[in-house]
Amino acid sequence: MATGRTHRPATRSRGIPEATVARLPLYLRALTALSERSVPTVSSEELAAAAGVNSAKLRKDFSYLGSYGTRGVGYDVEYLVYQISRELGLTQDWPVVIVGIGNLGAALANYGGFASRGFRVAALIDADPAMAGKPVAGIGVQHTDELEHIIESNGVSIGVIATPAGAAQQVCDRLVAAGVTSILNFAPTVLTVPDGVDVRKVDLSIELQILAFHEQRKAGEDGGPDGGAPAPAGRAAAAVTGDRKGPDGDVPAVMPA
Amino acid sequence: MATGRTHRPATRSRGIPEATVARLPLYLRALTALSERSVPTVSSEELAAAAGVNSAKLRKDFSYLGSYGTRGVGYDVEYLVYQISRELGLTQDWPVVIVGIGNLGAALANYGGFASRGFRVAALIDADPAMAGKPVAGIGVQHTDELEHIIESNGVSIGVIATPAGAAQQVCDRLVAAGVTSILNFAPTVLTVPDGVDVRKVDLSIELQILAFHEQRKAGEDGGPDGGAPAPAGRAAAAVTGDRKGPDGDVPAVMPA
DNA sequence: CCATCTTTGTGCACGCGTTCACAAAGACAT
DNA sequence: ATGTCTTTGTGAACGCGTGCACAAAGATGG
Numbered sequence: 001m002a003t004g005r006t007h008r009p010a011t012r013s014r015g016i017p018e019a020t021v022a023r024l025p026l027y028l029r030a031l032t033a034l035s036e037r038s039v040p041t042v043s044s045e046e047l048a049a050a051a052g053v054n055s056a057k058l059r060k061d062f063s064y065l066g067s068y069g070t071r072g073v074g075y076d077v078e079y080l081v082y083q084i085s086r087e088l089g090l091t092q093d094w095p096v097v098i099v100g101i102g103n104l105g106a107a108l109a110n111y112g113g114f115a116s117r118g119f120r121v122a123a124l125i126d127a128d129p130a131m132a133g134k135p136v137a138g139i140g141v142q143h144t145d146e147l148e149h150i151i152e153s154n155g156v157s158i159g160v161i162a163t164p165a166g167a168a169q170q171v172c173d174r175l176v177a178a179g180v181t182s183i184l185n186f187a188p189t190v191l192t193v194p195d196g197v198d199v200r201k202v203d204l205s206i207e208l209q210i211l212a213f214h215e216q217r218k219a220g221e222d223g224g225p226d227g228g229a230p231a232p233a234g235r236a237a238a239a240v241t242g243d244r245k246g247p248d249g250d251v252p253a254v255m256p257a
Numbered sequence: 258m259a260t261g262r263t264h265r266p267a268t269r270s271r272g273i274p275e276a277t278v279a280r281l282p283l284y285l286r287a288l289t290a291l292s293e294r295s296v297p298t299v300s301s302e303e304l305a306a307a308a309g310v311n312s313a314k315l316r317k318d319f320s321y322l323g324s325y326g327t328r329g330v331g332y333d334v335e336y337l338v339y340q341i342s343r344e345l346g347l348t349q350d351w352p353v354v355i356v357g358i359g360n361l362g363a364a365l366a367n368y369g370g371f372a373s374r375g376f377r378v379a380a381l382i383d384a385d386p387a388m389a390g391k392p393v394a395g396i397g398v399q400h401t402d403e404l405e406h407i408i409e410s411n412g413v414s415i416g417v418i419a420t421p422a423g424a425a426q427q428v429c430d431r432l433v434a435a436g437v438t439s440i441l442n443f444a445p446t447v448l449t450v451p452d453g454v455d456v457r458k459v460d461l462s463i464e465l466q467i468l469a470f471h472e473q474r475k476a477g478e479d480g481g482p483d484g485g486a487p488a489p490a491g492r493a494a495a496a497v498t499g500d501r502k503g504p505d506g507d508v509p510a511v512m513p514a
Numbered sequence: 515c516c517a518t519c520t521t522t523g524t525g526c527a528c529g530c531g532t533t534c535a536c537a538a539a540g541a542c543a544t
Numbered sequence: 545a546t547g548t549c550t551t552t553g554t555g556a557a558c559g560c561g562t563g564c565a566c567a568a569a570g571a572t573g574g
Binding site for chain 2: 530531532533534535538539540541542
């Protein structure tokens with residue numbers, strides 16, 4: 001995923017590993033919770049437990065950011081919150097547009113997580129003229145015709161696509177042409193974008209299929225085709241605790257199939 | 258391979274690589290599209306392009322499943338669709354429960370992808386008594402009290418959590434106790450589960466934060482690493498928030514209210 | 515100031531996943 | 545059949561991420 005990651009193979013000095021970047025939000029969340037409880041410092045062990053990761057991994061992750069801990073004591077919560085926020089670019093405000101205001105788009109618009117940390121829903125856009133002006137999450141839905149204008153006048157660089165699969169690529173092209181360089185795609189389609197544009201996808205059906213694979217494996221290799229009751233409490237073989245990185249999933253409307 | 262009947266020389270003594278499993282749904286989607294267009298065969302090159310991956314990777318992925326291709330020709334679309342479906346366990350029907358029927362839960366319930374490929378929404382569950390009986394996506398919402406009964410009588414082994422963060426762990430515990438062994442978690446929390454239970458998480462705010470990180474990097478590829486204000490120096494005039502730290506606790510859930 | 519204790523930061527080894535590159539296998543034409 | 549051409553399947557190299565284990569750094573107490 002993440003296209004355009006290749007500019008110069010020589011950029012490693014300031015480069016934080018992708019896997020680490022993916023975990024920073026996790027640490028940040030745990031740290032914020034501690035901050036609210038006015039906890040002054042945490043050890044890597046404690047924080048790792050709260051974030052659900054290995055302490056050695058956490059320490060190595062932080063080492064990429066710099067030496068923000070104190071040996072024998074731990075990490076200063078407030079300071080770390082600030083450093084991670086800054087590293088993630090959350091100290092600035094990111095205007096975001098959501099395209100495709102169906103069930104999912106509306107859910108996203110109402111999602112508290114958007115407004116709560118550096119992200120602001122700049123506009124809701126839908127191709128259906130009947131939706132125009134209709135208020136969703138306190139914001140009036142605008143027609144697709146306005147897309148370019150909205151993006152340019154608001155300086156939007158992050159777009160969320162929650163349209164049906166069939167419209168996704170087209171919407172994507174327009175977003176990119178208008179200046180968007182980061183896209184979060186909920187449509188079950190592979191998006192093609194030029195270099196320099198990042199795309200992350202969230203695909204519900206893929207997540208479910210992965211779960212089904214493991215579930216089937218747990219149920220034993222029985223040929224039993226029926227969707228009957230799987231025996232619970234069975235001692236499974238491989239227990240893969242869901243802690244993978246890349247999300248794949250899909251969500252929106254009808255998927256052709 | 259070119260080995261006898263029973264594959265698995267020594268390499269795959271235990272299973273298909275996790276990374277490969279995660280891509281199978283991607284291939285399946287592309288293959289289904291080809292199948293609908295009545296395309297009889299595809300080369301690894303074509304299919305890889307459609308799925309957005311490297312052709313060598315695709316071939317290696319398929320090699321874990323067995324030798325389903327024909328050299329000089331490619332892969333038989335229909336046959337491959339069947340094999341992958343079977344491998345993923347999609348030839349059987351998986352009853353799924355969705356807990357937390359807020360904006361997101363409702364969107365998921367309405368999502369066509371559920372019914373379309375091996376998954377069936379067995380029940381919608383919410384803690385709010387006012388929701389009980391209310392039809393969402395043609396299914397009556399049931400109260401949390403019914404959770405255990407629903408799971409056991411329907412043989413549900415996959416659960417979807419779309420509740421606020423605060424309720425997620427509790428719901429998770431009840432699901433697991435009732436027999437669920439695979440969970441798809443949309444709540445922004447780290448879930449703790451016993452061995453043998455799979456958890457996959459989908460976290461919108463994390464995805465956005467990762468995009469923000471890359472976006473910030475694109476905006477200023479030259480700024481000094483250490484010491485202070487990262488120049489927003491990006492496109493347009495994205496308002497820079499001076500300080501908005503405050504009370505916000507980033508516990509953005511998919512919450513209803 | 516020195517000893518001891520705690521916890522970080524990291525060198526190193528290991529394993530997984532990706533990619534290359536090519537021999538093997540089959541289709542197809544002659 | 546035989547040769548050529550296409551495409552698979554895979555051995556091997558490489559790079560990234562993970563986890564161990566420990567020395568360094570600082571706190572703490574006498």
